[in-house]
Amino acid sequence: xxxxxxxxxxxxxxxxxxxxxxxxxxxxxxxxxxxxxxxxxxxxxxxxxxxxxxxxxxxxxxxxxxxxxxxxxxxxxxxx
Amino acid sequence: xxxxxxxxxxxxxxxxxxxxxxxxxxxxxxxxxxxxxxxxxxxxxxxxxxxxxxxxxxxxxxxxxxxxxxxxxxxxxxxxxxxxxxxxxxxxxxxxxxxxxxxxxxxxxxxxxxxxxxxxxxxxxxxxxxxxxxxxxxxxxxxxxxxxxxxxxxxxxxxxxxxxxxxxxxxxxxxxxxxxxxxxxxxxxxxxxxxxxxxxxxxxxxxxxxxxxxxxxxxxxxx
Numbered sequence: 001x002x003x004x005x006x007x008x009x010x011x012x013x014x015x016x017x018x019x020x021x022x023x024x025x026x027x028x029x030x031x032x033x034x035x036x037x038x039x040x041x042x043x044x045x046x047x048x049x050x051x052x053x054x055x056x057x058x059x060x061x062x063x064x065x066x067x068x069x070x071x072x073x074x075x076x077x078x079x080x
Numbered sequence: 081x082x083x084x085x086x087x088x089x090x091x092x093x094x095x096x097x098x099x100x101x102x103x104x105x106x107x108x109x110x111x112x113x114x115x116x117x118x119x120x121x122x123x124x125x126x127x128x129x130x131x132x133x134x135x136x137x138x139x140x141x142x143x144x145x146x147x148x149x150x151x152x153x154x155x156x157x158x159x160x161x162x163x164x165x166x167x168x169x170x171x172x173x174x175x176x177x178x179x180x181x182x183x184x185x186x187x188x189x190x191x192x193x194x195x196x197x198x199x200x201x202x203x204x205x206x207x208x209x210x211x212x213x214x215x216x217x218x219x220x221x222x223x224x225x226x227x228x229x230x231x232x233x234x235x236x237x238x239x240x241x242x243x244x245x246x247x248x249x250x251x252x253x254x255x256x257x258x259x260x261x262x263x264x265x266x267x268x269x270x271x272x273x274x275x276x277x278x279x280x281x282x283x284x285x286x287x288x289x290x291x292x293x294x295x296x297x298x299x300x301x302x303x
């Protein structure tokens with residue numbers, strides 16, 4: 001068994017209201033040093049083996065369902 | 081004139097859309113997300129709501145519902161398709177319309193009567209209006225910010241594919257105040273505000289929304 005991690009982040013030029021909300025809450029908690037927050041999603045996919053064919057399939061999954069290429073970027077990596 | 085309205089798990093406004101079709105003189109036909117069947121309808125409406133709980137992204141899972149195979153094929157073949165709110169999000173996720181909808185810039189849900197300017201009165205869903213006309217229909221969304229890259233926005237504006245713009249203040253951060261767009265052919269239209277909630281004087285801000293459904297019905301009765 002292997003675990004493949006897909007990270008999805010809003011594109012840099014796309015407004016991220018959720019990240020802004022988190023960032024806005026930090027000073028209220030006394031944390032002053034953070035200049036920006038961007039919020040994304042992490043997917044953990046369990047697969048039988050992280051071979052090249054499986055990774056290619058996960059790339060396809062990430063590009064069609066897990067992310068929307070209009071507004072998001074993604075990365076695929078094998079954990080471990 | 082048979083107009084189908086798709087019900088997804090989490091659709092809210094399918095009943096109102098069916099009622100609007102009836103008030104416009106059409107026959108409303110319920111379509112089910114799990115069926116590969118459009119029941120011989122002449123047009124399709126994807127209604128508002130929270131299909132699949134808005135999980136992952138709004139419209140992202142509905143896009144892969146069985147009925148969408150037929151909806152996408154029919155839309156590409158020229159069938160009139162209207163996406164309202166969540167339906168607009170589904171059309172963008174399906175790549176039937178360009179761009180995407182993201183969370184409102186002010187991060188809060190907004191519900192109000194919204195003035196729109198009709199910019200394109202030549203689509204399958206806006207022929208009952210005239211270009212430049214102002215209409216007032218309800219707007220209610222949390223993720224209604226329309227975004228696309230600058231080249232896409234320029235193309236939409238240059239080709240007359242911006243169908244509606246917000247008037248009197250941008251309610252959700254949509255780029256260039258865009259409230260609704262159409263595809264190149266003009267048969268697929270998506271918008272965030274809700275015309276189906278403005279079809280009777282008793283409820284809502286008036287009957288300005290009825291023209292969407294009258295447009296589609298008349299296109300077929302005239303043909």
